[in-house]
Amino acid sequence: MKSFVTAATIALAFATAAVAEGETHRVAIHVDENDPQVMNMALNNVANVHRYYESIGDEVIIELVAYGPGLNMFVAGRSPVESRISAMSLEIETLSFAACGNTHDAMVEKAGTDVPLMDEAVVVPSGVVQLITLQEQGYAYVRP
Template sequence: MKKVFGAAALLAILATSAFAEGVEHRVAVHVDQNDPQVMNMALNNVANLTSYYEAQGDTVLVEVVAYGPGLNMFLPDKSPVEDRISTMSLSMDNLTFSACGNTLAAMEKKAGNKISLIDEAEIVPSGVVRLIELQENDYAYIKP
């Protein structure tokens, strides 16, 4: 019985010291609407949760995933949040932007030409699949 208690005490001490050093959080933010309010709310969420966790001494990784009509968030000269994304990307090294390749291909087919994305956006094969992968890797899911 002493060995079990000793092991439990050791685990408790290790867990406590891990929390003292800060925790890493992971957050996936989902945007699927071509709505400036939704896009700005998503970016507000990113800024607010980053500030909160950094003030706690924790780190946070954030990935904004856009697909469907939400992909307009990443279209140069059409995105209502293009400048904000650029500014946030420069000041927040914990932040990535993922654009759905399926949506982009459908938009290009409809337009009949190649469509460029803002420099900050990285194309992933599927926005939905990317959100699933992130959740399977312990990312919390946020949909503003």
């Protein structure tokens, strides 16, 4: 049996491609190491993912979640990537930063005083639970 490509088939293909444009993607990026190289790699992932999806006309929502030793990424005045986080949060509207409340509480207890976090970081009760919740909401998971 011969197969013919009709104008309707071609039009359907173009319509399908047009619907695919403008998709929204969701990505959770996880940092649990107090290593500037890992922190910078995570931020590189953020920048690269954002740049790629923007270039094809899609939106990407990115949440960077830090807990354990990785929470040092968000400690005001001590983060090795503080200025980069501040700049990226202004440049990428769909980027958010989640700081583990459990880890923060432990840091405060150990220090015996408040450990201020960067304004960009939003404290969530648990970094691990936040990652689970995001994945249940359809977020892709990335760990640099």
